Amino acid sequence: MDSADYQHLIAADAPCGALAIDYPHAHVIPPHRHPHAQLLYAIEGVLCVETADGRWVVPPTRGVWLQADVEHQVRMRGAVKMRTVFIHDGHLPGLPLQSCVLDIPPLLRELIVAAVGLGQGTELAPASRAWHLLHLLVMELRSVPVLPLYLPLPADPGLRRQCEALMQEPDLQLTVEQLADQLHIATRTFHRRFRAGTGMRFAHWRQQARLLLALEQLARGDKVIDVALAHGYTSQSAFAAMFRKHFGSVPSRFFRNVDEVLG
Numbered sequence: 575m576d577s578a579d580y581q582h583l584i585a586a587d588a589p590c591g592a593l594a595i596d597y598p599h600a601h602v603i604p605p606h607r608h609p610h611a612q613l614l615y616a617i618e619g620v621l622c623v624e625t626a627d628g629r630w631v632v633p634p635t636r637g638v639w640l641q642a643d644v645e646h647q648v649r650m651r652g653a654v655k656m657r658t659v660f661i662h663d664g665h666l667p668g669l670p671l672q673s674c675v676l677d678i679p680p681l682l683r684e685l686i687v688a689a690v691g692l693g694q695g696t697e698l699a700p701a702s703r704a705w706h707l708l709h710l711l712v713m714e715l716r717s718v719p720v721l722p723l724y725l726p727l728p729a730d731p732g733l734r735r736q737c738e739a740l741m742q743e744p745d746l747q748l749t750v751e752q753l754a755d756q757l758h759i760a761t762r763t764f765h766r767r768f769r770a771g772t773g774m775r776f777a778h779w780r781q782q783a784r785l786l787l788a789l790e791q792l793a794r795g796d797k798v799i800d801v802a803l804a805h806g807y808t809s810q811s812a813f814a815a816m817f818r819k820h821f822g823s824v825p826s827r828f829f830r831n832v833d834e835v836l837g
Contacts, residue, residue: 619654728771
């Protein structure tokens, strides 16, 4: 969806506008950008949002906040029911200053669904129900927490190639020493460059990469044991323990918990 397609969604006097689109598994929205800030939210399925700087994996009950003019590509994991909110520039104060993943609690979810139901480009009478609803939606966006579901990618070409290779084969057990040797640099130099390029220690980055990639496969319906082994874990229990520490639920219950939240 390019910017010309959605400009009519936001009435001139509205703080935001909302749109609902459903996509099949594996559908890809090619790289594009919007002049307005945007919230992408999936009622069902998992969104994988990619930019030049990294990747966000967005399960149900979460949403990705994108700053204006950020070029991004979206891949669908599982059948996705996506809801998009575009925000007028004048209503951005108090909202995140960087693209990130946000928690979407039940009230905000219902406000997004209701905003979609208003129709596209609805003119707002001052103090009308629609006026209050859209303003409350923006106010609620300002209060939700940012979640660590982001995987940064370094700009350094050599480090980036290695990160992309580890994302393609997350079960690779390459050590830092081996990765440094591939780049013909010292281990200390590797650690320093990696942290400078991603803001994360390499061990933390690899753990984050494996968990986020695993989340994509679980959304597709793969067995937990298969996902665990494919992402470098020696057992299902070790994977489940790390998954629970990161996401607050074991893999076998994660999407069931989501269904219970969504009713």
